[in-house]
Amino acid sequence: AQSVTQLDSQVPVFEEAPVELRCNYSSSVSVYLFWYVQYPNQGLQLLLKYLSGSTLVKGINGFEAEFNKSQTSFHLRKPSVHISDTAEYFCAVSEKLVWGGSEKLVFGKGTKLTVNP
Amino acid sequence: GAVVSQHPSRVICKSGTSVKIECRSLDFQATTMFWYRQFPKKSLMLMATSNEGSKATYEQGVEKDKFLINHASLTLSTLTVTSAHPEDSSFYICSARGLADPHDTQYFGPGTRLTVL
Numbered sequence: 001a002q003s004v005t006q007l008d009s010q011v012p013v014f015e016e017a018p019v020e021l022r023c024n025y026s027s028s029v030s031v032y033l034f035w036y037v038q039y040p041n042q043g044l045q046l047l048l049k050y051l052s053g054s055t056l057v058k059g060i061n062g063f064e065a066e067f068n069k070s071q072t073s074f075h076l077r078k079p080s081v082h083i084s085d086t087a088e089y090f091c092a093v094s095e096k097l098v099w100g101g102s103e104k105l106v107f108g109k110g111t112k113l114t115v116n117p
Numbered sequence: 118g119a120v121v122s123q124h125p126s127r128v129i130c131k132s133g134t135s136v137k138i139e140c141r142s143l144d145f146q147a148t149t150m151f152w153y154r155q156f157p158k159k160s161l162m163l164m165a166t167s168n169e170g171s172k173a174t175y176e177q178g179v180e181k182d183k184f185l186i187n188h189a190s191l192t193l194s195t196l197t198v199t200s201a202h203p204e205d206s207s208f209y210i211c212s213a214r215g216l217a218d219p220h221d222t223q224y225f226g227p228g229t230r231l232t233v234l
Contacts, residue, residue, distance in 0.1 A: 042227050105163070110160050
């Protein structure tokens with residue numbers, strides 16, 4: 001079974017600083033990888049996803065993530081954050097099935113990003 | 118595209134009553150819908166997976182008789198919390214996966230805050 005570890009529960013940064021939110025996963029098979037963002041009292045919004053191909057994935061709101069198979073990581077980055085990026089960020093993984101579909105999503109525990117002025 | 122709605126967004130009920138939460142995919146056909154529960158400052162816990170026209174598959178430890186799930190059409194799934202108790206108070210989030218996207222991109226609803234008095 002797959003698992004996801006988000007190493008930092010909270011990440012405080014100043015506005016316009018770069019940020020990296022770390023995510024490592026464990027799986028015995030190939031996986032699909034996702035980052036979701038959750039604003040207070042809201043559902044989850046898909047930021048970006050890695051299915052195959054280029055290991056550098058660009059998403060919405062200026063975020064990007066890089067899939068590193070050897071390190072089983074999928075860290076999320078943004079070169080310059082805004083106050084509005086303050087939210088909870090979840091990394092998630094699903095295992096690929098033989099026919100191309102996937103198993104259920106497994107989420108990490110989340111990283112609370114706080115952007116200070 | 119890929120918008121998922123939930124209704125109601127917030128509900129308060131008395132202990133012992135039943136509450137129904139609706140999840141709709143507004144602009145795509147959702148062959149699979151998922152129901153999650155999120156505790157404060159915690160990650161999402163998958164409760165069950167429902168496929169249109171068939172019985173839901175519940176995760177271990179989730180009472181199927183307490184959390185009734187119906188996925189009667191390709192755009193609607195409902196979760197009914199029967200005989201609700203204060204410990205059922207939580208944030209319930211649904212997600213939907215479309216036939217056109219078998220690689221398991223789940224699109225999430227905005228969530229329903231349930232408070233049982």
